[in-house]
Amino acid sequence: MTLVATILQAWDKTMETKDRKHLGAYLADDFEFMDPNGEKESRSETLEWSAKGHLRISDFKTIYEDDKVMCATHSATDESAGPSTVMIFAKHENGKATFWKILQAFDQS
Numbered sequence: 001m002t003l004v005a006t007i008l009q010a011w012d013k014t015m016e017t018k019d020r021k022h023l024g025a026y027l028a029d030d031f032e033f034m035d036p037n038g039e040k041e042s043r044s045e046t047l048e049w050s051a052k053g054h055l056r057i058s059d060f061k062t063i064y065e066d067d068k069v070m071c072a073t074h075s076a077t078d079e080s081a082g083p084s085t086v087m088i089f090a091k092h093e094n095g096k097a098t099f100w101k102i103l104q105a106f107d108q109s
Contacts, residue, residue: 002062004070004090007097011050012057020047036104046100054079057086067090068092076104083107 006026013022022045031043041049056077063071072088084106092097 002065002070002072003092003095004062004065004072004088005060007090008057008074008088010024010059014047014050015053015055015057018051018053020051022052023047026096028093028098030098031097034101036102037089081106 007023010022010026014020014024024043027043027046029043031046033046035041041097051067057074058077059073059075061073063073065071068091070088070092072090074086074088076084076086078084084104087103089101089103090097
């Protein structure tokens with residue numbers, strides 16, 4: 001399994017159980033999350049919203065991964081915004097994500 005798929009599974013487990021330890025194990029201390037609007041969040045802010053459990057992710061597909069960067073897609077189901085597809089661009093070091101940028105497209109229905 002790729003590192004990005006492992007992190008995504010841990011992320012979903014955090015959302016399912018509301019326990020930060022699953023995702024926390026894969027985020028570097030200086031981790032930064034950037035949403036589609038360019039807003040940045042710290043590691044602790046990311047863990048906080050992830051542990052609220054209002055979102056679930058699945059259908060992980062690794063597009064590219066090497067020893068510094070990774071790219072993947074997944075589906076997301078948000079209680080307040082409906083289903084979407086997410087593309088991830090991330091940097092990693094020593095088995096932990098240091099930067100995570102997403103682009104998100106909401107399903108038309």
